[in-house]
Every structure is written in structure tokens, then in C-alpha cells.
Amino acid sequence: NANDQWINPSLFGSALMRTDQxxxxxxxxxxxxxxxxxxxxxxxxxxxxxxxxxxxxxxxxxxxxxxxxxxxxxxxxxxxxxxxxxxxxxxxxxxxxxxxxxxxxxxxxxxxxxxxxxxxxxxxxxxxxxxxxxxxxxxxxxxxxxxxxxxxxxxxxxxxxxxxxxxxxxxxxxxxxxxxxxxxxxxxxxxxxxxxxxxxxxxxxxxxxxxxxxxxxxxxxxxxxSGTAVKQEAPAVVSTFKLNQNYPNPFNPTTNITYSIAKMSPVTLTVYNLMGEQMATLVDEVKPAGEYTVTFDASSLTSGVYLYTLQADGKMFTNKMMLMK
Ligand SMILES: [Ca+2]
Ligand SMILES: [Ca+2]
Ligand SMILES: [Ca+2]
Ligand SMILES: [Ca+2]
Missing domain, CATH: 2.60.40.1190 (Immunoglobulin-like)
Structure with a gap:
């Protein structure tokens, strides 16, 4: 979510070559x-x-x-x-x-x-x-x-x-x-x-x-x-919808938000201020089941408490986070 990927590999996502299927x-x-x-x-x-x-x-x-x-x-x-x-x-x-x-x-x-x-x-x-x-x-x-x-x-x-x-x-x-x-x-x-x-x-x-x-x-x-033999190598199947506390928190100016989707669903992850005004949309797409992490860059926002809300499959979760500049 920054425009420096051409010189900054720390901004890349991650991929993994699997051999178990x-x-x-x-x-x-x-x-x-x-x-x-x-x-x-x-x-x-x-x-x-x-x-x-x-x-x-x-x-x-x-x-x-x-x-x-x-x-x-x-x-x-x-x-x-x-x-x-x-x-x-x-x-x-x-x-x-x-x-x-x-x-x-x-x-x-x-x-x-x-x-x-x-x-x-x-x-x-x-x-x-x-x-x-x-x-x-x-x-x-x-x-x-x-x-x-x-x-x-x-x-x-x-x-x-x-x-x-x-x-x-x-x-x-x-x-x-x-x-x-x-x-x-x-x-x-x-x-x-x-x-x-x-x-x-x-x-x-x-x-x-x-x-x-x-x-x-x-x-x-x-x-x-039978038994657990296969599970040791199995990719974990995420079974619940979950929104984790962001980390680090408090943060300046970026923080990570991890969430889980239990089944393929349209997903939105939105940041609001305490007035209920929408400040950023971090995710707005259909996602397969899995665990995801998104980085939020609050460079353009002022210090204070913000809310972040996950909506997926008719469920909604909200957590607070604190930006301290
Ligand atoms: Ca046969
Ligand atoms: Ca059932
Ligand atoms: Ca059809
Ligand atoms: Ca069709």
C-alpha cells in the first residue's frame, strides 16, 4: 500500500511454493x-x-x-x-x-x-x-x-x-x-x-x-x-471469523492488522475515527478462507484513537487502535 516497492522489498507480500498437494x-x-x-x-x-x-x-x-x-x-x-x-x-x-x-x-x-x-x-x-x-x-x-x-x-x-x-x-x-x-x-x-x-x-x-x-x-x-498423520503437513483450515488486535499498538505511522475468514466471502476492512467518519478502506474484495495480514499506513492522519471494522459473511467485528505521532 505504498508506492516504493520498486526500491523497497519490505513492502512486498509473501508467497510460498508448496509441495504437499x-x-x-x-x-x-x-x-x-x-x-x-x-x-x-x-x-x-x-x-x-x-x-x-x-x-x-x-x-x-x-x-x-x-x-x-x-x-x-x-x-x-x-x-x-x-x-x-x-x-x-x-x-x-x-x-x-x-x-x-x-x-x-x-x-x-x-x-x-x-x-x-x-x-x-x-x-x-x-x-x-x-x-x-x-x-x-x-x-x-x-x-x-x-x-x-x-x-x-x-x-x-x-x-x-x-x-x-x-x-x-x-x-x-x-x-x-x-x-x-x-x-x-x-x-x-x-x-x-x-x-x-x-x-x-x-x-x-x-x-x-x-x-x-x-x-x-x-x-x-x-x-x-486415519489419525493425525496427515495433519502434520496439512495447511491449516481456518474455521472461524476473527479480527485480531493490531500490532504494534500504539503505532506510528504503520501497523499490521491480522484477520481470519472461515469461508469464501466478500470482505471489507475499514478504518473509522471516533466520529464514525470513514478514514481508509484497507480491504474490499472477495477472499477465500484463510488468515490475512494487512498493513495500515496512517501517515496522513492525526494522533488519536481509531476503530477498524471487519465485515464478512454477515458478521462484523470492531477493534480500537491508537496512533501516537
Ligand atoms: Ca470400480
Ligand atoms: Ca453444518
Ligand atoms: Ca448458474
Ligand atoms: Ca454462473
Missing amino acids: VVSETFPIPETATVPTIDAAMGADEWADSWQLSGNIFDNALDISTVSGWDDMRYTANLMWKGDNLFIYLTVMDDMINMGTDYNTDGVEIYFDANNSKGETYDGVDDIQLRFNVGESTTDEIDASLSGFIKDGIDYVVEETDLGWDLEVSFTLGDLQVAPGEEFGFDIQLNDADETTRGNNMVRWWSDDNNEWQNASLFGTANLV
Whole structure:
């Protein structure tokens, strides 16, 4: 937020090369201590043990010619398991909700190949495409491609949100025929219909081919990991919205403000004086879940107490800070 970056590296942000989600590896789904309430709401700490994958228009997208921007079609999926259940929380950004039928609508397809045989045709045994659409709520409405599959073991809620829609779902491992510790084929495909309910766009976690509905060799691979082994290397999933006290405080003229976002949301961080006048906007954008730090430069302000307010996902937090020149 200063114009000296060309000579001052201390003003740069930070980036990190990660090696813990190499695409050729199996996606590890951690065991959770907490069973989530299936209500399409991310309760505090409810998904703290999960790992997240995502799909957006820059990865494995097809037919996206009508997509207007990254917030038109994007999802994150948090995954975890416990006992006889696999849990997925899907957060979708979609600028226009449409309800059609089958795949010609806003919805998601989740694929499993329990024995990871990855055949080029579905084996009729454990390869399955499961479709959940916006506007549906009963297990009868889930489209399951495997004949004889028992959908009653699925518990799910789909809700529209300010940004798009959320799905929270619990699967029964026995029905999926998936067992802890064994690799299985897996993918998620977001279907997005906008102006028209036909000709939907698609983004996927793994496959770059639009044939997963009948070809399990296109699936990625996941497994259910027990205990804490995976968590030691896992990126922390931020599970609460939080606004920390700025540091240093009192300050002159710059200070750092750290905040946490529990799910993808529009975020504003605004500085006010004690008269309630807005003095600065430090953040005003959609942010994925995570912890962030922003530096506030109060060079142009006079000494005194200021308030800083974080707003995200309908929540608001305010702290005080003191500028002493
Ligand atoms: Ca929940
Ligand atoms: Ca859209
Ligand atoms: Ca199979
Ligand atoms: Ca849509």
C-alpha cells in the first residue's frame, strides 16, 4: 500500500511454493473429531479438521465461453470422514442461479470408483456418478447412475447464498463401498447454467474430459486417512471469523492488522475515527478462507484513537487502535 516497492522489498507480500498437494498424489481426506450438522452452514470449528480442494475456470474447465469472470463459476470443497461417513462441504460461487433438470442446471456431480479400478467404462459394481442440484432437497431427487445404489444413506442440504450456493452432504461409506486406508477414484464437477438452462459450463477438480459420467479412468484418486498423520503437513483450515488486535499498538505511522475468514466471502476492512467518519478502506474484495495480514499506513492522519471494522459473511467485528505521532 505504498508506492516504493520498486526500491523497497519490505513492502512486498509473501508467497510460498508448496509441495504437499502434488497433483500426481492421492488426495488425503482426514479423519475428523467433529461430526458436522448437515445444514448447509459452516458452523464454528465444524470443518476445522477438513482438507480442501477446488475447481475454477483456470483448471479443467469446459464450455466456459459464456463465463463472465472467476466469480461466475468456482467452488471449494472441504472433505473429511469419521466412523461410517464421508462428509463434503461445497461452497459455490455463481452469479446467477438457474434450476433446470438433470445436468442442464446449477448443480454438482460427485464421482466414486470404490476399488479404484479406473476402467474406461463403468463397471456396474462400484463406479458411480451422483448428482445434486440446486432446488432439490430429498434423496429421491439425487441422480445416482449405479443401479441398486441406496440413496437413503445420503443426508444433504443445498442452500442458496449471497455468492451462489452451498451443499453440505454426508455419505455412508458402506453404500459407497469405500473403506478407510484404501485408495478410491474420485472427482467433483460443478455444473453451471446461467442465462439458459441448457448448455451448462463445467469445472472439475481432476478430469479435463467431459466423459466422466461413463469413464472412471478419468477420475482422480483419494483416500481416507486415519489419525493425525496427515495433519502434520496439512495447511491449516481456518474455521472461524476473527479480527485480531493490531500490532504494534500504539503505532506510528504503520501497523499490521491480522484477520481470519472461515469461508469464501466478500470482505471489507475499514478504518473509522471516533466520529464514525470513514478514514481508509484497507480491504474490499472477495477472499477465500484463510488468515490475512494487512498493513495500515496512517501517515496522513492525526494522533488519536481509531476503530477498524471487519465485515464478512454477515458478521462484523470492531477493534480500537491508537496512533501516537
Ligand atoms: Ca453444518
Ligand atoms: Ca454462473
Ligand atoms: Ca470400480
Ligand atoms: Ca448458474
